[in-house]
Amino acid sequence: xxxxxxxxxxxxxxxxxxxxxxxxxxxxxxxxxxxxxxxxxxxxxxxxxxxxxxxxxxxxxxxxxxxxxxxxxxxxxxxxxxxxxxxxxxxxxxxxxxxxxxxxxxxxxxxxxxxxxxxxxxxxxxxxxxxxxxxx
Numbered sequence: 001x002x003x004x005x006x007x008x009x010x011x012x013x014x015x016x017x018x019x020x021x022x023x024x025x026x027x028x029x030x031x032x033x034x035x036x037x038x039x040x041x042x043x044x045x046x047x048x049x050x051x052x053x054x055x056x057x058x059x060x061x062x063x064x065x066x067x068x069x070x071x072x073x074x075x076x077x078x079x080x081x082x083x084x085x086x087x088x089x090x091x092x093x094x095x096x097x098x099x100x101x102x103x104x105x106x107x108x109x110x111x112x113x114x115x116x117x118x119x120x121x122x123x124x125x126x127x128x129x130x131x132x133x134x135x136x
Contacts, residue, residue: 027043027044027045028042028043028072028076030043030065030069030072030073031066031069032060032061032064034060034063034064041061043073044076047073047076047080047125048077048080048118048121048124049121049125054125054128055128058129061129070129074130077122077125077129078122080122081119081122084115084118084119084122085119087112088115088116091108091111092112094108095108095109095112
């Protein structure tokens with residue numbers, strides 16, 4: 001990508017815009033095409049999502065997304081769940097090794113809770129994806 005325009009002048013705005021456009025092409029998406037329109041969700045930015053959003057989007061994904069997109073999302077959520085589960089364990093173990101009610105102890109307990117929330121979102125997203133938007 002050239003930083004100069006067709007006339008040879010330096011054009012950082014166009015260069016920046018084209019770079020952003022090129023980066024978006026590489027993002028993994030879940031694409032849904034239905035009678036009234038279409039929707040693309042960027043997997044790494046949108047998921048895992050909160051339960052209220054998940055209840056609305058997963059029935060659409062189940063119904064309108066291609067099987068390969070659903071599998072791509074399923075694999076992503078499984079990897080994220082394992083990743084955050086490991087972080088919960090690591091932060092919890094670190095907190096347990098520290099003296100209770102110290103600043104550092106509170107820090108690691110908070111980090112463990114944050115990771116637990118993301119892990120729970122991943123697990124719930126997976127259940128909704130596999131059950132067609134219905135919770136068991």
